[in-house]
Amino acid sequence: MPEIDNNLVRIRDLHFSRGHSKIFNGIDIDIPKGKITAIMGPSGTGKTTLLKLIGGQLKPQRGTVFFHGEDIPSMKTKKLYEVRKKMGMLFQSGALLTDMSVFDNIAFPMREHTELPEVMIRDMVLMKLQAVGLRGARDLNPSQLSGGMARRVALARAIALDPEMILYDEPFTGQDPISMGALVELIRSMNDALELTSVIVSHDIHETLAIADKIYIISQGKVVGHGSPQEMNQSDSPWINQFVHGEADGPVPFHYPACSYKDDILQGV
Amino acid sequence: MSNSRTLEIAVGIFVAVGIAALLVLAVNVSNVGGLSSGSQYTIRANFDNISGLKTRSAVAIAGVTVGRVVNISVDPITFEAVVEMTINSSFSEVPVDSSAGIYTAGLLGEKYIGIEPGGAPDFLEEGSVIRLTQSSIVLEKLISQFLFSQSNDDKK
Amino acid sequence: MFDWFAQLGKNTIEFYARLGKEILLFIQTLLAFGPVLMRPGLITQQLYSIGVRSMLIIIVSGFFVGMVLGLQGYNTLVDFGAEESLGVVVALSLVRELGPVVTALLYAGRAGSALTAEIGLMKATEQLSGLEMMAVNPVERILAPRLFAGIISMPLLAAMFSAVGIFGGYLVGVDLLGVDEGSYWSQMQAKVDYDKDIVNGVIKSFVFGIVTTWIAVYEGYKCIPTSEGVSRATTRTVVYSALVVLGLDFLLTALML
Numbered sequence: 138m139p140e141i142d143n144n145l146v147r148i149r150d151l152h153f154s155r156g157h158s159k160i161f162n163g164i165d166i167d168i169p170k171g172k173i174t175a176i177m178g179p180s181g182t183g184k185t186t187l188l189k190l191i192g193g194q195l196k197p198q199r200g201t202v203f204f205h206g207e208d209i210p211s212m213k214t215k216k217l218y219e220v221r222k223k224m225g226m227l228f229q230s231g232a233l234l235t236d237m238s239v240f241d242n243i244a245f246p247m248r249e250h251t252e253l254p255e256v257m258i259r260d261m262v263l264m265k266l267q268a269v270g271l272r273g274a275r276d277l278n279p280s281q282l283s284g285g286m287a288r289r290v291a292l293a294r295a296i297a298l299d300p301e302m303i304l305y306d307e308p309f310t311g312q313d314p315i316s317m318g319a320l321v322e323l324i325r326s327m328n329d330a331l332e333l334t335s336v337i338v339s340h341d342i343h344e345t346l347a348i349a350d351k352i353y354i355i356s357q358g359k360v361v362g363h364g365s366p367q368e369m370n371q372s373d374s375p376w377i378n379q380f381v382h383g384e385a386d387g388p389v390p391f392h393y394p395a396c397s398y399k400d401d402i403l404q405g406v
Numbered sequence: 407m408s409n410s411r412t413l414e415i416a417v418g419i420f421v422a423v424g425i426a427a428l429l430v431l432a433v434n435v436s437n438v439g440g441l442s443s444g445s446q447y448t449i450r451a452n453f454d455n456i457s458g459l460k461t462r463s464a465v466a467i468a469g470v471t472v473g474r475v476v477n478i479s480v481d482p483i484t485f486e487a488v489v490e491m492t493i494n495s496s497f498s499e500v501p502v503d504s505s506a507g508i509y510t511a512g513l514l515g516e517k518y519i520g521i522e523p524g525g526a527p528d529f530l531e532e533g534s535v536i537r538l539t540q541s542s543i544v545l546e547k548l549i550s551q552f553l554f555s556q557s558n559d560d561k562k
Numbered sequence: 563m564f565d566w567f568a569q570l571g572k573n574t575i576e577f578y579a580r581l582g583k584e585i586l587l588f589i590q591t592l593l594a595f596g597p598v599l600m601r602p603g604l605i606t607q608q609l610y611s612i613g614v615r616s617m618l619i620i621i622v623s624g625f626f627v628g629m630v631l632g633l634q635g636y637n638t639l640v641d642f643g644a645e646e647s648l649g650v651v652v653a654l655s656l657v658r659e660l661g662p663v664v665t666a667l668l669y670a671g672r673a674g675s676a677l678t679a680e681i682g683l684m685k686a687t688e689q690l691s692g693l694e695m696m697a698v699n700p701v702e703r704i705l706a707p708r709l710f711a712g713i714i715s716m717p718l719l720a721a722m723f724s725a726v727g728i729f730g731g732y733l734v735g736v737d738l739l740g741v742d743e744g745s746y747w748s749q750m751q752a753k754v755d756y757d758k759d760i761v762n763g764v765i766k767s768f769v770f771g772i773v774t775t776w777i778a779v780y781e782g783y784k785c786i787p788t789s790e791g792v793s794r795a796t797t798r799t800v801v802y803s804a805l806v807v808l809g810l811d812f813l814l815t816a817l818m819l
Contacts, residue, residue: 189691192694192695194691194694194695218697219697221694221695221696221697224695226692226695228688228691228692229688230688232687232688232689232691232692233689233692234684234689234692234693235687235689245696245698246697249697250697298696413606413607414606416610417606417609417610417613417614419614420609420610420613420614420617420715420718421613421714421718423617423718423722424613424717424718424719424721424722425721426725427718427721427722427724427725427726428721428764430721430725431657431721431724431725431760432756432760434747434751435653435657435724435725435728435751435754435760436657436756436760464752471752
């Protein structure tokens with residue numbers, strides 16, 4: 138199948154629900170190798186959940202998530218941990234270990250998974266820190282970092298083991314314009330320089346459209362549209378239009394489901 | 407890394423102090439260091455009545471604890487109490503004709519076995535039996551005997 | 563009518579499902595002791611934050627509890643003219659009951675709550691998730707070393723508590739109230755039994771170590787990852803630990819008598 142060669146991750150017919158609420162109701166997503174794929178959608182559509190499903194932290198009720206042609210949900214724990222070494226994930230908060238310095242945080246995956254001598258680890262950590270421009274901050278504690286810096290350190294940690302794919306969970310949320318620009322630049326250059334496959338989950342439409350090669354828009358448990366950024370901008374689908382142009386009302390209603398306003402008001406009388 | 411060194415030292419002190427405390431409890435507070443260690447020999451004695459004597463009760467010569475009661479059973483034929491006791495080997499020269507009695511430490515204290523040394527040239531050894539025994543004084547019997555003798559006196 | 567049965571059935575199934583998960587996690591943590599023992603550095607770190615940091619409160623409390631026992635014991639015993647037995651009273655109450663139990667209660671408040679808060683915050687800030695995605699098993703890296711260090715620490719702390727308490731009782735009884743020093747120690751040594759009292763006390767504190775540390779670690783690991791969730795989990799740790807320790811104490815005492 139030539140498809141497997143081009144696509145690092147292939148999601149088919151994925152169903153996932155938490156309690157009674159259905160989060161995904163049969164979605165298909167292909168993530169091509171070496172490209173930046175963005176998964177977008179309004180908040181609460183389970184974009185982070187999707188990343189956790191790809192990382193094997195959650196198990197879907199139905200459906201498959203192929204990574205390199207192997208189905209992640211049906212993997213045994215040990216195999217899953219092997220596969221995760223090929224993935225890096227950038228969490229929204231950075232998820233740096235608070236009881237160690239920036240340096241030790243980046244050295245952490247290397248110390249856990251390799252038998253490299255400390256001298257070599259030091260060189261590699263400094264290399265990764267240089268890449269994100271924070272070599273001077275190596276002795277700081279995570280609590281001393283700003284949000285943008287913490288995310289850059291987390292990025293350096295995510296590439297510590299030279300993964301094939303990086304999952305970004307809302308990398309742009311709550312960043313000032315400067316660090317936002319720095320992150321956009323970093324994600325793009327990392328992807329090209331290290332021949333990574335990137336998956337970005339975000340609802341920051343402009344930044345994401347600027348760097349993504351392929352975009353999926355998810356709403357109410359379904360993929361409502363996908364294509365290149367140009368296709369998205371020109372699409373006439375009401376779902377995509379509402380999202381891309383930020384309209385308050387549309388297929389995704391402004392109002393939370395409720396009985397009619399008139400009835401509700403009159404009931405109080 | 408001086409930081410991890412201080413940490414290691416602190417943990418080392420913690421573990422050492424903890425083990426020292428355990429040792430203090432074992433050796434200084436309880437009786438483990440005293441009699442149960444070292445070699446011992448077992449002797450037996452038969453009593454008519456041992457009421458109140460328990461296993462681990464003390465065995466004393468002239469008030470000095472030299473051993474412990476390890477087992478109490480009843481002889482199925484004579485219906486006497488058979489008391490087995492271990493004596494510390496450092497008290498190996500107890501004459502065979504010594505007598506054993508059951509006494510009480512203080513008025514309300516615990517029962518213990520007191521051994522009165524005899525004068526024979528041979529000594530007690532592993533498996534020996536003390537022939538001369540004096541049973542435990544049962545307070546109720548003593549009182550009732552006293553009351554009976556009183557009433558008998560009254561009748562005269 | 564059937565709704566009621568359905569609800570009952572559902573609750574029962576959920577209860578056992580949860581219990582099963584808890585037991586599974588506990589077994590996974592115990593199994594992770596193997597790999598953890600290969601990395602003593604992790605345990606040393608936890609021995610420091612669990613054991614060393616609890617030492618001060620344990621020693622100070624033990625000292626005061628011992629002094630109170632000396633004072634109260636003396637006042638009761640002197641009525642019977644039995645103040646020579648003060649050493650026995652102090653030592654037996656400490657070694658058999660107060661040492662393991664009070665240490666476990668203090669431990670739950672000092673180390674247990676800190677453990678829950680630490681792990682809960684790690685969960686709230688996605689650090690546990692982060693570890694998983696870095697292919698590091700949090701059960702192995704976070705839970706197991708803490709449980710192991712807790713199990714080691716508790717008997718040591720309880721022994722310190724008892725030893726210091728006996729010394730405190732000695733200070734009050736002998737130095738302050740004039741009990742004969744010789745009889746304080748000798749009566750104690752004659753009446754405190756190694757197998758029955760000391761070993762049973764150590765067994766108790768060992769069990770308490772497993773239970774309280776597990777409660778703390780588990781509550782942190784399973785808490786709702788918000789600031790409210792963490793604070794509730796911390797409270798639960800202290801409350802559950804206290805209840806379980808006191809209940810288990812009765813059970814263990816009855817079993818070992």
